[in-house]
Amino acid sequence: MPAKRELTMRQIRQMLRLARDGVSAREIGRTLGVARSTIQDNLKRASAAGLTWPLAGDLTDAVLEQRLFAHAGVRRGFRRRVEPDWASLACELKRPGVNLMVLWEEYRAVHPEGYGYSRFCDLFREFERRLSPTMRQDHPAGDKVFVDYSGKKIMIVDRNTGVVREAEIFVAVLGASNYTYAEATWTQTLPDWIEAHVRMFRFFGGVPRLVVPDNLKSGIHRASFYDPEINRSYGMMASHCGVGILPARPRKPRDKAKVEAGVRFAQTYILGRLRRQTFFSLVEANAAIAAALERINAHVMRRLGVSRRQLFETVEMPVLAPLPDADYQFAEWRVARVSLDYHVEIDGFFYSVPHGLIREQVDVRATTRTIELFHRGSRVAAHQRRYGGRRHGTDPDHMPSAHRRYAEWTPERFRRWGRSIGQNTEGLVLAILANRPHPEQGFRTCLGVLRLFKDLDPERAELIAARAIAVRALTYKSIASIIANKLDRSARATDDTVVDHPNLRGPGYFH
Known part of the structure; x- marks a missing residue:
């Protein structure tokens, strides 16, 4: 099998013609786009084969190839000069700051008679073409x-x-x-x-x-x-x-x-x-x-x-940047608009922000444990994330003052307020709260009733409360009617009697 050539037969004919005209090997190489050493090698082959320009008219490319390369050896890719370990150089090339010029200089320091730089590069690229497609991509270590x-x-x-x-x-x-x-x-x-x-x-x-x-x-x-x-x-x-x-x-x-x-x-x-x-x-x-x-x-x-x-251990790991001190905790960022009740909805649950941000757009950072809300780059609220229970997470500091007072209302507070007047009034408060699907729905009624009782004598207030319980008058309007029409005079309940009513759930219900 003939040795691998770097010139076509057409280029060899042109080379012989230029050589006959006295053109130097360097100039011929520039004209044909190959190294001077390649031209010198092929001129020696032509001289040894007795080929000069002009060639015989019946000399075909096949015959010309046979005469030039028939005795070049049987091993494909045979080199007359010492070659480096191309695989090792491919690994070294991945190191930061290493390029083919550096590798060639090291090669020539060991082998002064070795290949010139251009031929060295050609041979290395030829080796790269035999690698897998991913290997042939140039990716510096740690990049x-x-x-x-x-x-x-x-x-x-x-x-x-x-x-x-x-x-x-x-x-x-x-x-x-x-x-x-x-x-x-x-x-x-x-x-x-x-x-x-x-x-x-x-x-x-x-x-x-x-x-x-x-x-x-x-x-x-x-x-x-x-x-x-x-x-x-x-x-x-x-x-x-x-x-x-x-x-x-x-x-x-x-x-x-x-x-x-x-x-x-x-x-x-x-x-x-x-x-x-x-x-x-x-x-x-x-x-x-x-x-x-x-x-x-x-x-x-x-x-x-x-x-x-x-x-990885020899080339890439030494140039990787260090890991951060702590692993990144996954957080999902979203954009949300604050609703009229100064809450933001996230996955079916509501989280408060300062009430002054109503209708404003905020950034939400949601992790598995926390919900953080930001406005113009500043954190304005942080809540524990909710997956069950009450749907609203409200910070009292975010509420308007009127709402904050409402938030302080509790069943126990109204019960204590009623007890301060008497047992019947306490029973009326419990009856009003128990008559609502949710105790909070009775807060306003209790507040109105207790304000009506504020201007009455405690003894009369107790009679009115007993009358309201007896006739199941558990709304503000009904109790105001009892007071206005003086219907408490017909009440038979005594001051030391707490009415037993099936709608009363007892104090344990509110603990």
């Missing part, structure tokens, strides 16, 4: 991590019901070392997406300069080449970790070729090898995925001769 969800899912069976549920597989690949991380999450929603990033950074033990996601709706609101709109919660996570977000360009698959290849590799190692296993929880699935990751990262890459873990 980027590519993240995405696999299109394939893993099945998890509920042990009690037998129902099968699908879980997503999150995959991340560091650009320089191809060091891979994967985990199963129930969904692709924002909480799972962000928390997967937090665990990914913890797995790497550091933070790269950029995260390159696909345009997943959870993280990117609007895909754009010039100005992608990043979800605010996702951006806050990135700010906390000190990493930038650089979404892949829409309809540019090469931007995410690294993670796409990582996804395919992870699917082979994870889904392919785990397809016969049955998982009964997300924890079990992630334990199996972690074991598969160990095999992925320990696997020696054929062309480079090193594993992902070795490349």
